[in-house]
Amino acid sequence: MSIYKNYKLVTLDQRFIAETIARTGSEQLLDKLTRSYVGLYDNQESWYLPLRANIGKNKPPGAFFETPFPTDNPHFKRPGIDFEKALFVLDEFIIPIRNTLPQEQAKLINEQSNIISDDFERYVLKLENISKKSPSYRFSTVPLFPDGMEKIKQITSKEREETMENELKIQATNEEIIELTEKQKYINLLKMAIEEGEISETQNLNEAIYLIDDIKISGDFDYGVRGLDHNVLLLDDQNWVDILQWGTIIVPETSSYVSDKSISELEEIGYHAVPLVENHKYTMEENDLQLINDLAKLKESAAALNTSVKESDAEKFSKLSPNQRQAILSELASQQHHSSEYHPNKPEIESPDFEI
Incomplete structure (x- = not known):
């Protein structure tokens, strides 16, 4: 125009x-x-x-x-x-x-x-x-009048650019509104789940598994053992991409949190950031989050058996299928059970690094 x-x-x-x-x-x-x-x-x-x-x-x-x-x-x-x-x-x-x-x-x-x-x-x-x-x-x-025709082309070209720019601004604004609306909907669902006792809040960052706005979702720890899986955060039709973009996933067992930005209150208690992949567009799926949990359990089980996990073995473990990882974790849990049941008085000894 x-x-x-x-x-x-x-x-x-x-x-x-x-x-x-x-x-x-x-x-x-x-x-x-x-x-x-x-x-x-x-x-x-x-x-x-x-x-x-x-x-x-x-x-x-x-x-x-x-x-x-x-x-x-x-x-x-x-x-x-x-x-x-x-x-x-x-x-x-x-x-x-x-x-x-x-x-x-x-x-x-x-x-x-x-x-x-x-x-x-x-x-x-x-x-x-x-x-x-x-x-x-x-x-x-x-x-x-070729000069006049050229001027018309310049006018229409500029108008198209301005129209496209305005449309992109409108689209970005609409997407932002939708995102804010969806985020608020999710926060409301979290608050409802807290009220109904399905999940609980905590003020102890060492026991938090998710931060969003001023809400800290508890991992329901009991004597140092987490009783709540991250999957409880999937309340409705949300996916991990949304949940990770709206808030911060925390894995207390590995003293880490998933974010491209440093969060001072977590850094102060010794936590470190695990950056989002692909240029800040993290596409974590449920299996990816399960892998983080499995790695944490692997290190926890190894520590209980007085051993540790080498980086090379952790990498091998990460490449296994979920079923293969669960089989190894089950075997370690069994070893841990037998160790505590049949050798209650056995003194702790140094063990070599755990190998896969």
């Missing part, structure tokens, strides 16, 4: 007609001197569109804009603006005239100025794509 400061009604200096005919060799402008023109663009060099009392029936579609109004004047048979005979004129050749158009027509042009300019711009761009031998091209004065 073009910017204009109301339209202006003008006629042309004879010098412009003479100079244009001399420059182009075209005599299409010979009878254009006494016409009135509508100026829609507020520039030093601009397009002026001729007013016609009777738009011919053979005018190509899109080459004019009708301005009908009730009248008894027989001269106004099909009044309108003729795009086909538009001229690109310097200000020095413009002669302003009083707007003596019929009131209804003047009002219509003023109210429809943006639509008229949009239609004219489409007409100019259309000429770029038709055969130069066609009557629609040869009988148009617009191609006589």
